[in-house]
Amino acid sequence: MRRLMLLRHAKTETDAPSGNDRDRRLDERGQRDSVMLGEWIATHPPFPEIVLVSPAQRARQTWEIAWDTMMDRCPLPLVENRPELYGADPAHLLQAIRSVPGPRQLLLIGHNPGMHELALMLVDGRMNDIGRDLAINLPTAGLAIFDFDVSDWAAVSYRSGRLARFVSPRLLREECWGLTTGFRPHGRAQKLWSPPLQPDRCQG
Numbered sequence: 001m002r003r004l005m006l007l008r009h010a011k012t013e014t015d016a017p018s019g020n021d022r023d024r025r026l027d028e029r030g031q032r033d034s035v036m037l038g039e040w041i042a043t044h045p046p047f048p049e050i051v052l053v054s055p056a057q058r059a060r061q062t063w064e065i066a067w068d069t070m071m072d073r074c075p076l077p078l079v080e081n082r083p084e085l086y087g088a089d090p091a092h093l094l095q096a097i098r099s100v101p102g103p104r105q106l107l108l109i110g111h112n113p114g115m116h117e118l119a120l121m122l123v124d125g126r127m128n129d130i131g132r133d134l135a136i137n138l139p140t141a142g143l144a145i146f147d148f149d150v151s152d153w154a155a156v157s158y159r160s161g162r163l164a165r166f167v168s169p170r171l172l173r174e175e176c177w178g179l180t181t182g183f184r185p186h187g188r189a190q191k192l193w194s195p196p197l198q199p200d201r202c203q204g
Contacts, residue, residue: 002148002156003164004097004122005041005048005107008115009058010034010065010141022056022086026065033141033169034062038069040143040167041107047074049103052096054085059109062141078103085110090118100153112138119144122161134166142168 010030016023026034041047047070053063060081084092085108093114100106108115116138123131123146134144146161 001104002150002153003046003105004146004148004156004161005105006115006119006138006144006146007037007062007107007109008112008138008140008142009054009056009062009109010037012058012140016057024056024058026058026061030058030062030140031065034065035069036169036172037062037141037143037167038066040172041066042070042073044165046105048077048107049075049105050078050080050100051107051109052080052082052085052100053109054088054111055081055083056086056111059085059111063109077107087111088114090114090121093118094156094158097156098154106153119146121158122146122156123163124159124161126162130166131163133168133171134163139168139170142166 010026010033012024012030013027014024016025051063053059063079082096084096088096088110093108093110097106097108119134119138134142138144143166144163145165145167147164148156148161150156150160
């Protein structure tokens with residue numbers, strides 16, 4: 001069995017001071033959302049054993065903030081910056097996945113449209129209730145988790161993955177996750193967190 005976690009980078013500023021798209025940084029909401037996803041990953045094992053990250057600043061920052069939240073509760077994974085993930089289409093993303101040698105849990109942090117297209121192409125045809133939101137979009141800081149009944153990453157192919165979970169900051173807020181589970185970010189991530197506005201349906 002192999003587990004793949006596809007995480008799109010969190011929300012970014014519109015333009016980088018340098019004018020280079022690769023240099024765009026997370027905005028305030030993106031930083032908070034990275035904390036939220038790091039906390040979710042830290043409380044939902046199995047944890048990633050290897051992380052492939054796009055070289056874009058926004059992707060690297062998403063991982064750094066998420067890891068700050070996770071680091072005292074998860075084993076340190078192997079982290080690789082992969083230049084080929086920037087702007088990659090589904091075929092190149094799949095090639096990167098197939099190149100992983102051994103670990104069973106892989107987290108890949110990249111960009112749309114390639115990440116969303118890949119997620120839809122990996123689903124084994126049984127788009128369950130979990131996939132309704134994913135079918136529409138893989139939003140910033142959206143996390144799609146797939147399980148593959150294979151013994152090696154090289155055997156992963158389109159339409160062979162079972163969509164196990166789909167998580168996004170919006171869905172977590174709608175579930176009142178940060179309000180009802182005693183959510184408290186850990187480590188340096190604490191200074192980035194501010195509680196979400198309480199939805200009406202979660203009040204008294």
